[in-house]
Amino acid sequence: MYDAVTLEVLWNRVIAICEEQARSLFNASFSTIVGESEDFASALYDARGNLLAQAASSGTVGMMMGMTKGIKAFLRKIPAAALQPGDALIANDPWLLSGHKYDVTIASPVFRSGVLIGFTATTLHATDIGGIGFSAASRQVFDEGLTIPIMKIVKAGRPNEELLEIIRENVREPDQVIADFFAQLAANTLGSQKLLDFMSDYDLPTLEPLAAAIVDRTEQAMRAAIAALPDGVFTSTVDFDGYEAPLRIVATVRISGDEMTVDFAGTSPQVPRGINSVLNVTEAYTVHAIKCALAPDIPNTEGTFRPIRVLAPEGCLLNARRPAAVMARHVLVLFISAAVFGALAHAVPEKVIAESGHRMIHALSGMAPSGEPFIYWFLVSCGVGATAAHDGLSGTNFPAAVGTVPVEMIETVSPVFIERKELLLDSGGPGTFRGGCDQEVVFRIHSREAATLSAMYDRLLFPARGYAGGGAGRPGRFRIRGAAGERAPGGKERCSIAPGETAAVCGGGGGGYGPAERRDPERVRRDVEDGLVSPEAARAVYRVVLDPESLAINWQATTMLRAQG
Amino acid sequence: MGYAVGIDIGGTFTDLVMYGDTNRLLITGKVLTTPENPALGALEGLRRLMERAGIGGREIEVVVHGTTLVANAIVERKGATTGLLTTNGFRDIIETRREKRYDLYDLSAQFPEPLVPRSRRLGVPERIAADGAILQPLDSQAAGAAVDTLLARGVESVAICLLHAYRNPTHEQALRDLLAARAAHLTVSLSSEVDPELREYERFSTTVCNAYTQPVMARYLRELQEGLWAAGVRAPLHIMLSSGGITTPAVAARFPVRILESGPVGGVLAAAHVGRSAGSSSLLSFDMGGTTAKLSFIEGSTPTLLTEFEVDRAYRFKKGSGLVVRVPVVDIVEIGAGGGSIAQVGGMGLLKVGPESAGSRPGPACYGFGGVLPTVTDADLLLGYINPERFLGGRMPLNRAAAHQAIETRLGKPLGMEAIEAAWGIHRVVNENMVNAARIYMAEKGRDPKRYDLIAFGGAGPIHAAWLARKLGIARVTVPPRAGVASALGFLVTPLSFDFVRTYVTGIAGVDWSHLNQLYATMEAEARGMLGAAGIAERDITLRRYAEMRYVGQGREIFVPLPAGPYGPAAQPALTQAFDAAYAGIYTQTNPGQAIEAINWRLLASGPTPRRALISPLLPADAARKPGAARPVDYRKVYLGEGMGGEGVGFCECAVYDRATLPAGARISGPALVEEEDTVTLLGPETKAEIDAFSNIVITIHTHAR
Structure with a gap:
C-alpha cells in the first residue's frame, strides 16, 4: 500500500510519461488530422494489460475504450511468452479497438532485465487506410479498407517488411501512413525508456502494485460519485435522421447504490451503411457523458469504468455485428451522448447539457483545375446545448473536442473556396440559458468538372432538444445552389457539385435550458443587439419588449407580457 | 557619466534598477504600482533612485521599460470601445475561434468574451483570394456605411481584418484611408500590419487585441514620456517586447500587443545574462514566485521564441482557453506551483498541491492574514527552510504555529499523518509537479534536460531548485543575487x-x-x-x-x-x-x-547587445567581506528527507549562512541554508556550492538518479 503522498507522486509521474510520449508523437507525426485536431492517444499499462494512465491533453472519446481494453486483446492473441525485447504490436480491428480502421494502435512491450513489466501504446488516426475512403457510404467493413489484425510490426528490433509492404500497397498516401507508424514506434520507445527510468528511480520491481492502487482509487471515486445519485431507472429516447430512414437510440440508466447500468435495448438495428458503432465506442461515449456529468476530474483507468456496465443488444446500431460497416461512426456518437444525458437529466438535471447540433463532416473529391485529383475534408461545427448555468457555445464542436481547419488554410491547400461562415439568427434554442447559435458555412469547389461531396450530416430532420423547459435549436440545413436553382439533398448523399454551384451547410443550434420567459431580459436585449435573436423572437418567445429604435428594454411592457403567462 | 535605468511595472510592485556604465554603481528600488496611472509610480520610483545616486536627469542615458498595462487592460476589459471591419460573411471568426472546446469533460467550460461584441463587428463587401488576387473589389459605398454605423456606435478604435490580407493588404489600406477621411481621431489597426500571417482566427484575434489597447497604450506612453522630460531625463525611452528585444515608444504605441508579456521575459533575459557571464549557454530558467513557477529554456544564450500565446485565459493553466495573440514571445511555461499554492486532500484521497493559490491575501496560513489553508510556504517554514524572523528581510515575521495548525487539521488528521510528515509531503508533491511539468515541456521541445544548467530565482525558487535539478539530471544550479528585481535587470542587457x-x-x-x-x-x-x-x-x-x-x-x-x-x-x-x-x-x-x-x-x-557586466555593484561594500572560508551565522534544525541527496531522514542540525557575508570563492557543503532578504537557498546533504566571481551561488549536484 502507498501513502497519500507517495501514490500522488508516482501517479503523477506515470501520467507525465504518457504526456511526454504524446508530445513526442504529436511532434513527429505526419497526419494533418493529428496536427490540426490532436486525433491521437497515448497510454501506459502494466504487464497484464491493466491501464495505468492515459495522456489527458489529447485523444478523442472514440479512442478511450480501445486504449483501455486494447492491450488485453493484444495479449489474448499474442501471450507474454511469445513477446521478446524489441517487439512491437499493431492492429486496427474496429471491434477490438477504437471502432474504425483509421485508428491504428501500436503497442510496445517493455522489458526489464529480460522480464516483461508493461506496455506503452499509442493510437493515431491514419491519413488513409484504403477502401472507399472517408465516407458513410460503405456497406460492409470490407469496403472500408485494410484490416490489420493483431500482429508484430517489429520483431526483435526488425521491422516486419512483408506487413509494411502490404500496407503500403493498400493505402493512398503510403509515405505519410508508414512515417506515422514509425513516429508511433519512436514515441513508444521514448515512453518505454522513461518508464524504465521511473521504475529504477523508485525501486519498483513491477508495476502491478501501483496499477492496483491507481485502479482502486479511481474505482472508489467513481463509485462514490454514483452513490451520490438517487437510485432509480431513467429512460431517454433520441431520434435522428439516420441513413435512409430515421433511427432511434434508447438509453435506460439503472442506478443502484454505487453502480450504474446503461442499457440500450430498444435501439434501432444496425444498418448496411457506415454509421454503426461497435460496443467499445458505445461504451466510450456513454462513460464520457457520465464522467462529464458526475466526475470530470477522475483520470481514465481500468477502475473508472468498473462500476459502469454498458449493454447493447448484439446487432443493434450500438453493438454492430461483423461485418457491419462502421467507418463513419462519428455521425452517430452525438446521439449516444444525448441519450445518456437525457436519461441522467431525470436524476441530476443540474449536471447535464441540453442536446447539441451536429458536427457536419463532408469528404470532397474531384479534379482540381490543374488536372490533379484531390481529396479534402473539413468539418463545420454548430451550436452546443445550454446547461443549468450557462448559454451553449456557438459554432463549437461537441461532444468531441476537435477543431476545424482555418478558412485561409482550406483555401490555400485545397480547391475549396468559402463564401461565408457566420452565425445564424434565431438558431440557438430559446431558454433561461440559450442554446449555442448555429453557423452556416457556404462554399464552392474550384474543379475542372463536377466534384463529389460525400455528406456525413445529420440533424436536418430532428433538431437538438432543450431541457427543463428550454426550446429546441433550429435544425440543420443542407442546400446546393446553382444557376438551375436550389436543391436539398439528403444528409448522407454523395452529391455532385458543378463548378459555380455552392453548398450551404449548417448543423443546427443547441437546445436551450429552462423556460425562455425566465431569461434575464438584459441578456435578451444583448442578443437582439448582437443580431443573434430577432426582436420578434424576443417578444414572442422570451417575452421581452424592446424599443425598436434604441433597443432599450421596456420594463413595464416586459413585466406585463411575462405576467400574462 | 551615463546611467541605464530599468523599470518593470508589475501588478503589485514597480521594480527599478539603475546601473552606472562606468562607475558600476547599481541601485535597486521597489515602489507600489499606481494602477490608475502607472506612470506616476514609475516616475516616483525613478525620482527616489536619482536622489539616492545623487544624479540629475541628464546623467541618465537610457530608460528601458516593461509593463503589464496591456495585459491588464485586456483582462480587466478597460480598453477602448472597439469596432471590427471584416470581409462580409466572416464577422464571427473571433467568436467561433477554432471551433474547439479546450476541455473534453467540463460541460460548463466558457471562453473569455470577445473584446468586440457582435453589434460592433461589421462585414464589408470585398474578397481577396489565397494567392492575393482581388476576386471582388472593395465596395467603398457599403464600406462607408459600415464606418458610419461604427461611429454611431461610439467606437474609439477600429480593427480591420480581411481574409488573405497578409497576401494583399490593399483593401485593408483602402479601408484605413476611408476611416481617416471620416474620423481622423480614431486609432486603426490593420491585420496586414499587426500580424501579416495566414490563419484568420489568430490574425483577427491579435489585431483586435491591438486595436483594443492602442489608445490606452498611446496615452500612457505620452504621459510617461512627458513625466521623464519634466524630471529632466532627456534619454531615449525604450520599451520591452515580449520577444526579448526592446523597441521605441512609437512602435510600442502602434503595436501594443507586442509588449504583453514583457515582465516574465525580463526574468528570462536576466537568466541568460547570468549564464553568459558564467560561461554556460544552455540554460533552464526557473522562476518560482507566490502563485506560479515559470520555466524557460535558453539555447546559445538566447531565449527561444514561440509565435503565439494566450491572454485572459478562462482557466489559467489551460491551453486554448484564452484569447490568442500571435506575436513573437519568449517561450515560457507557467505551472500552478508557487509559495502560495494550496495543499489539500483531493477527490481520490491523495495529497494535492495547487494550482489554486492563496495569493498574497489571505496568503499562506503563516502570514497571519487570516489564511487557514496550508500552502507550500507553510510547509517550507515547518520544515525549517524558511527563517520566520528573516522573511522579507525581517519586515514580516511568520507564524509557525498557524502553519502547523493549518497543516495538521487540513492534511495530517484526514490522511493519518504527523504534521511534519504532511509538510514533507507538500514539499515532495510540489517539487515533483514541477519536475513533471519540466519533463513534459522539454519533451515537447525535443530537448534533454540533462544538457542544461538551471538558473533559479524568485522568492521560492532557490528552496526548490536543487530538487528539480537532481530529478532532471541537471548537474549545476546557479542562484544569482538580487533575484527580486531580476526582470528589471534583464531589461538592461537586451538589444533594440x-x-x-x-x-x-x-x-x-x-x-x-x-x-x-x-x-x-x-x-x-x-x-x-x-x-x-x-x-x-x-x-x-x-x-x-x-x-x-x-x-x-x-x-x-x-x-x-x-x-x-x-x-x-x-x-x-x-x-x-x-x-x-x-x-x-x-x-x-x-x-x-x-x-x-x-x-x-x-x-x-x-542593434548591438549592451555590454553590461552588472557585477560588482551586486556585491555589498567590499570592506564588509572577509576573504577566506564561509562562516555560518547560525545553526538550526532542518528537515532532510529522501530525494534531497544523502541518506538522512528527519531533522538535522544545519549551518545557516548570510549571503551578504559570503566572499567570492567561498565554499559551502550541504546540508546548509544561505539566507538573503528575498529568499533562501537550500542545499541538501552531499551537495556543494561555491560563490563565483559574480556573487552567484553555484550548486553542484551529483546526479545518480534520473
Whole structure:
C-alpha cells in the first residue's frame, strides 16, 4: 500500500510519461488530422494489460475504450511468452479497438532485465487506410479498407517488411501512413525508456502494485460519485435522421447504490451503411457523458469504468455485428451522448447539457483545375446545448473536442473556396440559458468538372432538444445552389457539385435550458443587439419588449407580457 | 557619466534598477504600482533612485521599460470601445475561434468574451483570394456605411481584418484611408500590419487585441514620456517586447500587443545574462514566485521564441482557453506551483498541491492574514527552510504555529499523518509537479534536460531548485543575487530589435526566388529605417532570417534559422539543409525524400547587445567581506528527507549562512541554508556550492538518479 503522498507522486509521474510520449508523437507525426485536431492517444499499462494512465491533453472519446481494453486483446492473441525485447504490436480491428480502421494502435512491450513489466501504446488516426475512403457510404467493413489484425510490426528490433509492404500497397498516401507508424514506434520507445527510468528511480520491481492502487482509487471515486445519485431507472429516447430512414437510440440508466447500468435495448438495428458503432465506442461515449456529468476530474483507468456496465443488444446500431460497416461512426456518437444525458437529466438535471447540433463532416473529391485529383475534408461545427448555468457555445464542436481547419488554410491547400461562415439568427434554442447559435458555412469547389461531396450530416430532420423547459435549436440545413436553382439533398448523399454551384451547410443550434420567459431580459436585449435573436423572437418567445429604435428594454411592457403567462 | 535605468511595472510592485556604465554603481528600488496611472509610480520610483545616486536627469542615458498595462487592460476589459471591419460573411471568426472546446469533460467550460461584441463587428463587401488576387473589389459605398454605423456606435478604435490580407493588404489600406477621411481621431489597426500571417482566427484575434489597447497604450506612453522630460531625463525611452528585444515608444504605441508579456521575459533575459557571464549557454530558467513557477529554456544564450500565446485565459493553466495573440514571445511555461499554492486532500484521497493559490491575501496560513489553508510556504517554514524572523528581510515575521495548525487539521488528521510528515509531503508533491511539468515541456521541445544548467530565482525558487535539478539530471544550479528585481535587470542587457514576417506558402522545390528576395528586401529596408531612426549605426545592425517550415502534410511548422540572402536556385539545398538541421535538433531524425514547404518568412533585425557586466555593484561594500572560508551565522534544525541527496531522514542540525557575508570563492557543503532578504537557498546533504566571481551561488549536484 502507498501513502497519500507517495501514490500522488508516482501517479503523477506515470501520467507525465504518457504526456511526454504524446508530445513526442504529436511532434513527429505526419497526419494533418493529428496536427490540426490532436486525433491521437497515448497510454501506459502494466504487464497484464491493466491501464495505468492515459495522456489527458489529447485523444478523442472514440479512442478511450480501445486504449483501455486494447492491450488485453493484444495479449489474448499474442501471450507474454511469445513477446521478446524489441517487439512491437499493431492492429486496427474496429471491434477490438477504437471502432474504425483509421485508428491504428501500436503497442510496445517493455522489458526489464529480460522480464516483461508493461506496455506503452499509442493510437493515431491514419491519413488513409484504403477502401472507399472517408465516407458513410460503405456497406460492409470490407469496403472500408485494410484490416490489420493483431500482429508484430517489429520483431526483435526488425521491422516486419512483408506487413509494411502490404500496407503500403493498400493505402493512398503510403509515405505519410508508414512515417506515422514509425513516429508511433519512436514515441513508444521514448515512453518505454522513461518508464524504465521511473521504475529504477523508485525501486519498483513491477508495476502491478501501483496499477492496483491507481485502479482502486479511481474505482472508489467513481463509485462514490454514483452513490451520490438517487437510485432509480431513467429512460431517454433520441431520434435522428439516420441513413435512409430515421433511427432511434434508447438509453435506460439503472442506478443502484454505487453502480450504474446503461442499457440500450430498444435501439434501432444496425444498418448496411457506415454509421454503426461497435460496443467499445458505445461504451466510450456513454462513460464520457457520465464522467462529464458526475466526475470530470477522475483520470481514465481500468477502475473508472468498473462500476459502469454498458449493454447493447448484439446487432443493434450500438453493438454492430461483423461485418457491419462502421467507418463513419462519428455521425452517430452525438446521439449516444444525448441519450445518456437525457436519461441522467431525470436524476441530476443540474449536471447535464441540453442536446447539441451536429458536427457536419463532408469528404470532397474531384479534379482540381490543374488536372490533379484531390481529396479534402473539413468539418463545420454548430451550436452546443445550454446547461443549468450557462448559454451553449456557438459554432463549437461537441461532444468531441476537435477543431476545424482555418478558412485561409482550406483555401490555400485545397480547391475549396468559402463564401461565408457566420452565425445564424434565431438558431440557438430559446431558454433561461440559450442554446449555442448555429453557423452556416457556404462554399464552392474550384474543379475542372463536377466534384463529389460525400455528406456525413445529420440533424436536418430532428433538431437538438432543450431541457427543463428550454426550446429546441433550429435544425440543420443542407442546400446546393446553382444557376438551375436550389436543391436539398439528403444528409448522407454523395452529391455532385458543378463548378459555380455552392453548398450551404449548417448543423443546427443547441437546445436551450429552462423556460425562455425566465431569461434575464438584459441578456435578451444583448442578443437582439448582437443580431443573434430577432426582436420578434424576443417578444414572442422570451417575452421581452424592446424599443425598436434604441433597443432599450421596456420594463413595464416586459413585466406585463411575462405576467400574462 | 551615463546611467541605464530599468523599470518593470508589475501588478503589485514597480521594480527599478539603475546601473552606472562606468562607475558600476547599481541601485535597486521597489515602489507600489499606481494602477490608475502607472506612470506616476514609475516616475516616483525613478525620482527616489536619482536622489539616492545623487544624479540629475541628464546623467541618465537610457530608460528601458516593461509593463503589464496591456495585459491588464485586456483582462480587466478597460480598453477602448472597439469596432471590427471584416470581409462580409466572416464577422464571427473571433467568436467561433477554432471551433474547439479546450476541455473534453467540463460541460460548463466558457471562453473569455470577445473584446468586440457582435453589434460592433461589421462585414464589408470585398474578397481577396489565397494567392492575393482581388476576386471582388472593395465596395467603398457599403464600406462607408459600415464606418458610419461604427461611429454611431461610439467606437474609439477600429480593427480591420480581411481574409488573405497578409497576401494583399490593399483593401485593408483602402479601408484605413476611408476611416481617416471620416474620423481622423480614431486609432486603426490593420491585420496586414499587426500580424501579416495566414490563419484568420489568430490574425483577427491579435489585431483586435491591438486595436483594443492602442489608445490606452498611446496615452500612457505620452504621459510617461512627458513625466521623464519634466524630471529632466532627456534619454531615449525604450520599451520591452515580449520577444526579448526592446523597441521605441512609437512602435510600442502602434503595436501594443507586442509588449504583453514583457515582465516574465525580463526574468528570462536576466537568466541568460547570468549564464553568459558564467560561461554556460544552455540554460533552464526557473522562476518560482507566490502563485506560479515559470520555466524557460535558453539555447546559445538566447531565449527561444514561440509565435503565439494566450491572454485572459478562462482557466489559467489551460491551453486554448484564452484569447490568442500571435506575436513573437519568449517561450515560457507557467505551472500552478508557487509559495502560495494550496495543499489539500483531493477527490481520490491523495495529497494535492495547487494550482489554486492563496495569493498574497489571505496568503499562506503563516502570514497571519487570516489564511487557514496550508500552502507550500507553510510547509517550507515547518520544515525549517524558511527563517520566520528573516522573511522579507525581517519586515514580516511568520507564524509557525498557524502553519502547523493549518497543516495538521487540513492534511495530517484526514490522511493519518504527523504534521511534519504532511509538510514533507507538500514539499515532495510540489517539487515533483514541477519536475513533471519540466519533463513534459522539454519533451515537447525535443530537448534533454540533462544538457542544461538551471538558473533559479524568485522568492521560492532557490528552496526548490536543487530538487528539480537532481530529478532532471541537471548537474549545476546557479542562484544569482538580487533575484527580486531580476526582470528589471534583464531589461538592461537586451538589444533594440524589430521583427518582421510575411506569409508565402511554397514548396522548397518550387520557390519563386525573385518574389522571396523581394519580400526580404522590403522587410530589410523597413528594418534599417526603423533602427536608423532609433539611432543605431548601420554597422551595428544585425539581420537574421528565419522561416517556419514543415514537411508537406504536417500540421505544425518549426522555426528554421536561414542563411543570409539574396537567394537563387542554388539556395534550395541550403534551405533544405537548414530545415533538416532544425528538424533533427528537435526530433532527432529527419525524413529524407519527404517534400518540405515554408509557410512564413521572418526577419529579426537588432542593434548591438549592451555590454553590461552588472557585477560588482551586486556585491555589498567590499570592506564588509572577509576573504577566506564561509562562516555560518547560525545553526538550526532542518528537515532532510529522501530525494534531497544523502541518506538522512528527519531533522538535522544545519549551518545557516548570510549571503551578504559570503566572499567570492567561498565554499559551502550541504546540508546548509544561505539566507538573503528575498529568499533562501537550500542545499541538501552531499551537495556543494561555491560563490563565483559574480556573487552567484553555484550548486553542484551529483546526479545518480534520473
